[in-house]
Amino acid sequence: MIITIKDDFDLKKIEYSGQCFRAKELTDFPGLFRFILDDKILYIKKIEENKFEVDCSEADWTNIWTPFFDLGTNYSKIRKSIVDDPFMHNASDFGAGIRLLAQPHFETLISFIISQRKNIPAIKSSIEKLSELLGQKYTTEYEEIYSFPTPEAVLNASFDDINRCGLGYRTGYIIDAAQKVADKDIKLNELEALDDDELINQLKTIKGVGDKVANCVALFSYGRKSLAPVDVWIQRLIDNEYNGTNPFVKYGDIAGVMQQYAFYYMTHGK
Template sequence: MRTVPLTHQRVTIQDDFDLDKILESGQCFRPRKLADGRCRFVSGKALLYLTPLGCGQYDAAWYGADWDVWAGYFDLGRSYAALRQSLAGQSAYLDAALAFGQGIRVLRQDPWEMLVTFIISQRKSIPAIRTAVEQLARCCGDPLCAEGDEVFLFPTPEQLCDLTEAQLTGCGLGYRTRYIQHAAAQAAARTLDLDALVGLPDDALFSRLLTLDGVGKKVANCVCLFGYGRTAMAPIDVWIQRLIDEEFGGRDPFPAYGQQAGIVQQYLFYYKRSISTQKK
């Protein structure tokens, strides 16, 4: 296990930013809150630890990418407080979701990780997804140690190609194993170049992702939103479909929100899932 140094810097975030809500928002599966109070984020080959200091101040400690890169990851160039204010008053349910979810943000994550993890996410609960993704990283991802914390990077396509079907299945992938194998083989051979898809318009990006084995509309929308920052894309899973049926009379509300549709989806998803879970 390789020990890597961390660069520390105090940063200020004055806009909506709640680490606990971000970690529980259902869009990311590898970030963790550690026992010492730090929150750990892993993206590609980069690590970030955020320690709240109060009054919007954080100790940021990183490896592999500086704070400017992580600011993009957290979408800090957008005011979510202003966005919430602009959306207020359109419906009582949305107002409740905006207030409940104050502090969440749509993360701009690694497209390869988003593709694999959301393929895994199909028909799995969030805790089960986290377990499977972590097992996959531990199975073949590069191990690092940063100030006493041991972490495994997300596997590259080549590393996944080196695993047997039995090893992949042992990570809890089930029937998704062949989908992951196909995606890894294409990415390793560069017949699937996720970096090259950055320049595609939303519709073309969505259509290209749909050509991949095991990728349906929900997974493609998730990769567009969380991997490429396409905030006009609003994934519809079982929680959102239930919300559409119960709160919006069966009519999809997201087209009306244009480029903010995906962000609105996150507020509604987080609220619907949270209050439904609390009632159990």
């Protein structure tokens, strides 16, 4: 099926935007990108300007992937609204095409717990190993892949098995998170109803979840676009370009979009 997307939409930039770790361009099929959302797998390829080929039904595109890619938000309009902020203007220009993905709560939570003090290749490797070990296997026309494990699957595994995924001291954090979710100690779906501060506080009750991880989960999984996670790259930006003053706060409900442009520019720009 061919679909039309008129707004900013760049698959490669989304893959490298740092918010997701399992999306990828298939090495054997350049231009063809794969996304995983729970038990749904999407292959998508750009055909021409604003036109993309997708391998899902129209209903799935509308009900699942349209919200996943946040297609209800006009990103080019957001970019054009930037005034009086040269750095952010350049960054948004460079990062045009990035979108905030609405990713599954549990997967995002675990992924960003894993991310601490790891580089991206190491993060990806751990997540793939976890999925292969505890996820469900799917065979598509292109590959065999595994869904991200459920909290129950994580709990049913032994400490040693999980630890073999290269998690180091984070293994205990991940088991704690799975336990709190499986025991309904934390109901990830119900957190959607909370305001930003309450959501962050609830997430931080999980071991290994501090300010940065909680903000990432809130932005990349709960769609809280008024939040802008501060990692070492963003901190470097705040220190070097803005004299220590956080430039994102003033962007209100699009602060998180600016954070993505800024992060991508810091890590992939010149």
